[in-house]
Amino acid sequence: MNRRDFLKTCGLMGLLIEGKIAFSHSPSEISFKGRVPLKREDGRPFNIKDVKRYEPYIFFYPYTSTPCILVDVGKKAEGGIGKGNSIVSFSLICSHQWAFPTPSETFITYYGPDETSLVDRGNVIQCCVHMSVFDPLKGGEVIDGPADYPLARILLDTDREGNLYAVGVEGKDQFSEFFQANRSTLKRLYGSLQKAKEIVKESRVMRLKYYTKEEIKC
């Protein structure tokens, strides 16, 4: 599946699951609930065993156009799942000014433990647009930079077979600001804002480096 098909699939999957979602206005609480199965690119369930350590993956949740990162950070992380509680997921919309990955490039991405970042350590999520750095080990909290809020955390769950589900968004999400700030880009990518705002009923997971042509690091 190429990037274009991936986006198209996400768009087609965007159907509201009535009765299964709830919104909250408090930034410290769960701001969205909705159980959505994560799928491999071939359509089979995305299993916890499919997650390669330190490899960032992307999927879209809860909306067709709102990207999330999923990564095994290799050590116990706040809110992590899996054997070592090391698999975490965050909304990959920078909480500062809503930068996000597009098929052509991404300025926000995960830096592995052996990479350097603006805070002299790896295992961080960093956005090079205005250089905010987030800690995936500590619930996406801001380590450095102009961001005022942590990355919103995507709550994950597994079934008995280890298949992964996104089940909610915790913390202050940036969705309304994201839609407002990026409306022209979203219209270009999804055809209309309405399509960009459709809620997904399942979401395909792919490696971030295959989704975007260029990961811009700083």
Add this chain to the structure above:
Amino acid sequence: MDRRSFLKFAGISAGLFIGGVSFGKGSINLPKPSPKSPRVIVIGAGWSGLTVAKYIKKGNPSVDVVLIDKRAHFFSCPVSNLWLVDIVPLEMLVHSYLKAADTYGYHFLQATVIDIDRNKRKVYTDKGVIDYDFLVLAPGIDYDYGRWNIKDPKELEIARTKYPPAFIPGSEHIYLKKKIHNFEGGEFVITVPPGLDYRCIPGPYERATLIAWFFKKNKVKGKVILVDPHSDPPVKAKGFHYAWEKIVNGYIDYYPNADIKYVDVINRKVRTEAYGDIDFTDGNIYPPCRVADIVYKIGGVKKGERWANIDPLRYNLIGDERVFVSGDARNQPFSKSGNTAATEAKYIARRVLASIAGRDIPYKPPITLCYSAVDENKAVWVRLTYKYEKGQFSFARVRTDENPSQKNFKAYMAWAKAYYKDMLAAD
């Protein structure tokens, strides 16, 4: 009366003429969220004022926020060097104030501020008088030609009109662009102000590099003469030197440690201690800077100083808890740049809201992130964070990438566009 109606009304209101300046008669009555809503007036709709206005309103929608600027439209000083040489279009830099005001729910008043009565808490404009509960002054800079002995009124007029510094957005930039594009050959001089308290520390170096690139690209038989009181560019020196040697070699001459004593704008000479008189055919004379006049006028500058006399952590004018000064008008030793102003402005917005609520908040220093292009698709950057200890500011962390690259250029464009979206609700 809604904002649109008000603006229409303000535009046709008659003026009085008192003491050599005219101001609109009568009070400006803007609707408030509720009769008891406190009103914050923000003067100056640059990177600081726009951000302060947005985040006060966002932080507490019941506060009435009025943003005042004499300009009708926003024109970005950051990135403008790229527009001067046709790397980016004008549409990237110019945005609507009304759209920002409509999107974020505050009032925009296009007016010239004439005076401020801090005792009565009134702002006098050419459109009328308006009351405030709290005031944020974000008027930016003005030019201090006197420090280079340009004092004669005729010389001052020539300096401002024929050789505009183009670090205050608008017509100065337009005229400079015309000069660059019409330049047929010779020496195009660019001066750098001394010290570090001028607007956009790397700005003159980026501009010099890009004009040299433009001359080279268009085979202009001329070169840029960069006259600099510093021994080297204070930031990104390696990146600029790389560009001067590898990208625009032969199109730029650098004169460091040039203690500029005087610029003879009539005979076109820059008088320096180190090099004597440097002749020029045309140029861009950027003199030392100082705070905009309105801050002097309200007694906000200490004698012999050039920047607002404010509490370094709380940003209020010393002795006045209701008047704050933000952006390049400040006196703290931060880089005077858009990114610094915008990050600082979010803190000032929170501080104003805290003052309204009668509480305090912890200090948070700004962040400087500054990109400079060296040609049409390569850039370098520097990032500075600050800390305040024992009554002194210092750098907490300094990061820089001085290797000109396309990825930095892409980040530069993304950086600017994201700010225009945040401040101005730009598409």
